[in-house]
Amino acid sequence: MLKLIIGNRAYSSWSMxxxxxxxxxxxxxxxxxxxxxxxxxxxxxxxxxxxxxLGKVPILWDGACVVWDSLAIIEFLADRAGRDKxxxxxxxxxxxARSMAAEMxxxxxxxxxxxxxxxxKSFPPKDLSDEVRxxxxxxxxxxxxxxxxxxxxxxxxxxDWNAADMMFAPVVTRFITYGVPVPPFAxxxxxxxxxxxxxxxxxxxxxxxxxxxEKYEDAA
Ligand SMILES: N[C@@H](CCC(=O)N[C@@H](CS)C(=O)NCC(=O)O)C(=O)O
Numbered sequence: 110m111l112k113l114i115i116g117n118r119a120y121s122s123w124s125m126x127x128x129x130x131x132x133x134x135x136x137x138x139x140x141x142x143x144x145x146x147x148x149x150x151x152x153x154x155x156x157x158x159x160x161x162x163l164g165k166v167p168i169l170w171d172g173a174c175v176v177w178d179s180l181a182i183i184e185f186l187a188d189r190a191g192r193d194k195x196x197x198x199x200x201x202x203x204x205x206a207r208s209m210a211a212e213m214x215x216x217x218x219x220x221x222x223x224x225x226x227x228x229x230k231s232f233p234p235k236d237l238s239d240e241v242r243x244x245x246x247x248x249x250x251x252x253x254x255x256x257x258x259x260x261x262x263x264x265x266x267x268x269d270w271n272a273a274d275m276m277f278a279p280v281v282t283r284f285i286t287y288g289v290p291v292p293p294f295a296x297x298x299x300x301x302x303x304x305x306x307x308x309x310x311x312x313x314x315x316x317x318x319x320x321x322x323e324k325y326e327d328a329a
Contacts (some may be wrong), residue, residue, distance in 0.1 A: 111168060115128055116166045118312075120227060123167060124166050127167030130272065133186070133270075175177060178209060226286070227326065228267070228315045229316060231288065264298070281303065
């Protein structure tokens with residue numbers, strides 16, 4: 110059976126993406142949650158199961174085959190479960206969806222650093238640096254363009270729920286956690302993401318986790 114190793118649901122945004130991708134496949138899988146940065150973290154990451162990614166999660170094992178890194182997991186599962194479950198059928202839409210997923214994967218480092226994911230918390234809106242503001246503006250432009258060009262009658266970026274939405278789901282939760290103001294179209298999109306059953310299940314399960322990482326519990 111497929112096995113997915115993830116970090117805490119409360120804080121691990123890359124794990125959330127990998128887990129959403131695996132849920133989308135419809136395949137059964139075992140999951141192992143490892144508490145990020147706990148007392149055994151350094152020792153655990155030396156273990157064979159973690160070695161291929163140098164300890165970073167998510168990691169997907171399929172028998173002896175191992176795939177790490179959220180975007181690689183999406184592509185591996187798209188090959189296995191069917192591309193249409195992950196990417197739009199239309200070529201132009203697919204090109205844009207892949208580009209947006211890749212830009213999320215390689216970019217927005219200021220946003221990721223200054224607004225770490227914590228799906229259990231909501232803080233009062235805080236002052237944002239110019240760099241973070243620019244990244245938020247870029248995300249909103251991408252969302253608006255995808256919705257306008259390819260959203261059709263669906264609720265998601267490209268109409269139906271797909272890999273681009275999975276990549277941006279932790280951005281949606283960050284916007285909620287830090288009270289980032291968004292235009293109405295984005296508010297509707299974010300509501301749809303949070304209502305998606307897989308996203309809702311992830312956030313729900315995070316509430317019961319025992320682990321707390323203090324540095325992510327303070328909005329300062
Ligand atoms: N590019 C990787 C990033 C993976 C990553 O940095 N995961 C974090 C958890 S969200 C992690 O394992 N951090 C622990 C560490 O860096 O030691 C991906 O897309 O999966």
